[in-house]
Amino acid sequence: MEITLEAVEKVMEETGVDYKTAKEALTASDGDVDAAIKAIQPQTQEISEDIKALMEKLKKKVNEGNVDRVQIKKGDEVVLSVPVNVGIVGGLVGLAAAPWALIAGSLAAFGFGCRLVIVKKDGTCDEIV
Known part of the structure; x- marks a missing residue:
């Protein structure tokens, strides 16, 4: 399936990833926007959780x-x-x-x-x- 600029932009908008990541996800999902978004979201959620954990460690150190x-x-x-x-x-x-x-x-x-x-x-x- 052809990957369009609109599809890449939609994936970028929904997930907050960059162009390259969105295009790679679309390529892996044969141009299926929904599948690409579903494939990316767990990765971005893990990063968000890692940042939260890091910030908690930082706040603890500062409070010490x-x-x-x-x-x-x-x-x-x-x-x-x-x-x-x-x-x-x-x-x-x-x-x-x-x-x-x-x-x-x-x-x-x-x-x-x-x-x-x-x-x-x-x-x-x-x-x-």
């Missing part, structure tokens, strides 16, 4: 104290660095979830090729796995 900043690294490059006091200041004005949402969103956007690193006040680093 002695944390200066949270970084997302891809290889040796720091993709995102969020000072922990941003969360504290944000909490005073009702925006405590904003830094956590930023970190979770970044992990989702960059995928699991990234590492989540806690930088302690003494300069040492702990990786969250």
Whole structure:
């Protein structure tokens, strides 16, 4: 069956995946949009659950104290660095979830090729796995 741009866009819209993933799923399902969506959804749900678990570990570490900043690294490059006091200041004005949402969103956007690193006040680093 022919795979159309409309079919690829429909799969992308329904699942939130990129063009390549949507097209591969359509190819594997012989162009059946519903089958492609069903094949992708368990994968995206697993990733979402993994991100939630990672965020819980991160929040636990931060609540233990002695944390200066949270970084997302891809290889040796720091993709995102969020000072922990941003969360504290944000909490005073009702925006405590904003830094956590930023970190979770970044992990989702960059995928699991990234590492989540806690930088302690003494300069040492702990990786969250």
